Amino acid sequence: MKNISIKLTSDTLSLQECYAFVEDPACGGIDVFVGTVRNHTAKKTVHQLDFSAYGPMALKEMEKIASQALETYEVYKIAIHHAEGILKIGDIPVIIAVSAAHRAAAFDACKFAIDRLKETVPIWKKEYFEDGEVWVNAHP
Amino acid sequence: MQIQVLLFGIVADLVGEDRVSLTIEKNSSVKKLKKMLCDQFEQLKNYHTYAVAVNEHYAQDDFVLKDRDVVAIIPPVSGG
Numbered sequence A: 001m002k003n004i005s006i007k008l009t010s011d012t013l014s015l016q017e018c019y020a021f022v023e024d025p026a027c028g029g030i031d032v033f034v035g036t037v038r039n040h041t042a043k044k045t046v047h048q049l050d051f052s053a054y055g056p057m058a059l060k061e062m063e064k065i066a067s068q069a070l071e072t073y074e075v076y077k078i079a080i081h082h083a084e085g086i087l088k089i090g091d092i093p094v095i096i097a098v099s100a101a102h103r104a105a106a107f108d109a110c111k112f113a114i115d116r117l118k119e120t121v122p123i124w125k126k127e128y129f130e131d132g133e134v135w136v137n138a139h140p
Numbered sequence B: 001m002q003i004q005v006l007l008f009g010i011v012a013d014l015v016g017e018d019r020v021s022l023t024i025e026k027n028s029s030v031k032k033l034k035k036m037l038c039d040q041f042e043q044l045k046n047y048h049t050y051a052v053a054v055n056e057h058y059a060q061d062d063f064v065l066k067d068r069d070v071v072a073i074i075p076p077v078s079g080g
Helices: A015-022 A055-072 A103-120 B009-015 B030-040
Strands: A004-009 A029-035 A044-053 A075-083 A085-088 A094-100 A123-129 A132-135 B002-007 B019-023 B051-054 B057-059 B070-074
Touching: A004 A015, A004 A055, A015 A029, A015 A075, A015 A094, A029 A103, A044 A075, A055 A075, A055 A103, A075 A103, A094 A103, A123 B009, A132 B009, B002 B009, B002 B030, B019 B030, B030 B051, B030 B070
Parallel strands: A004 A075, B002 B070
Antiparallel strands: A029 A094, A044 A085, A044 A123, A075 A094, A123 A132, B002 B019, B051 B057, B051 B070
């Protein structure tokens, strides 16, 4: 769909690419969420994260979220890009960009998209500490 | 009938494989497949907090499988 950009890649995500995709003369605002790799979990120091995905299904689920966002909120375009593989502290695992005529819809759609992504998209991260590694959320 | 089962995240680590092939009787449900996995892999005895997808769509326990379906075992996701 031309109003939706979905990507799952082992390349570095591009903020500029997401921004350029959603930019539209009819929009009055662009909301961008950038997820970054944090250096700690609880009180433990994190060295890196390893993201793995069930690729074909992850793309479908991301597409579903984007379509729902466009149906539910008054927004023009949405980009949902996610990274795979090893990411270091400060690297970007996810970018969501949304454009809308008015800011409220852009904020709402962006929050909806990242919240849903964390619930339904089959992507997993493993945290690497000095003394071991653990799958995040594996034992809720 | 033959079912491909894809394993991810902690489940792949527990089993030590990222895919297994199972022979299961015709018209089996997702629930039955879960039980079969549990019986076949001791490591999954105490691990039940996963969702299941059939041919890349989430499926409930009562979903009936067909020959050559691809089932994915999806432990709690943690993207983003």
